[in-house]
Amino acid sequence: MKRLIGPGAVATMTASGVIHSGGVLVEGDRITAVAAYDELAELYPDAERLDARGAVIMPGLTNAHTHLYGLFARGFAFGASPASFRQILEQVWWRLDKALAREAVHLSALCGLADHLRCGVTTIVDHHASPSYIEGSLDEIADAAEHLGIRACLCYEVTDRNGPAGAAAGIAENVRYLKARRTPALFGLHASFTLSDETLAAARRTADDLGASFHIHLAEGPEDPAHALIHSGQRTAHRLAKAGILRPGTFVGHGVHLDEEEAAILAYTGATLTHQPHSNMGNAVGFPRILHMRERGVKVALGTDGYTPDMLETLRAAATLHSHATVTPSAGVGEFANVLLKENPSLLSTVFQQPIGRLEPNAAADLIITDYHPPTPMTADNFPFHLYFGISSAHIRTVIVGGRIAVLDHRLVGLDEEALSRQAQHVAGQVWKQI
């Protein structure tokens, strides 16, 4: 079936720039033409029409690091007053993840993915933990993603914090899921400070056999380099590089506590550093010197760490944080818009083995129709400023992933949100009793 979307200001993210009064023709799961709307309407008179009412049409957004399993922490009174990053893990996240059983894994994923779609996010990279329900947990998330039609790259976080059996079960879940090839996947590891040399070596051997790359947290809090120095005499990135974990295709989250040599190690190994500004500020762990690391050749992507499903808010937070922190008012917007609109999609096009994040023939038909009518002239050059100062998730009206309409006129398609909310609240209540 052919579907013609427009007319609107089509922000192509290609050399074509912004096509005003433009249209996008979608056939199956791909884009087949992007041009002036009237031209496409004449060429394809039989195509089904989707009216964009003259507003901005842009590629779907991507989230390079999140934790869907964290959703049921929302509103729970943990009774905690953590004074450090380690205490945040111990008093909140490691109590929550142990309480998740099959239904909770599935429903937290479904609710979290629905939130992403509402924000125009069509591709996510998740990092999952549910130590009481490991085997099969990634299929529960894949089922939820399939139901909603969102693209998801999954992994299970291996850690030694639940003993040798827990670590072995985590490795087995990654192997099982990577072999099934149901969705793109990475080999998940928690963080250097909860992984022994033996577990790192086992993960490396197993991932090598499967040709997989890793997804791991790196130097998020000061505990990680302290542990690496005490136990291996090296800083965290040295330890992980020597263990063979840092490689092209590996995603490392945060990198807040890295020194100059470690930045060079990231650049040399080709691993991608994901930046989660809300999480770093909320957890009060400091912030990574992203702009400096980009200058040093480190590949950077933007994620959310589960703090929000909203990548436009994440762009605003990142740009504002780094302008403020580097006392350089001009530093942030262009750099982080570039990361969100070009580097995230380029990285994830490799992971998903198809062009995403660009509106051009043969690219995946992942796009957003907004309600945003620019009040000032909009060009490819100033589009980042319309994103930073103008477009918010409230403007996202319709979302298409792989040619399938996932959100239509602000409503999720194929999902009874009231019924889901009732079911999720019931299961969240059970989880809260377990914590």
Ligand SMILES: [Zn+2]
């Ligand atoms: Zn994380």
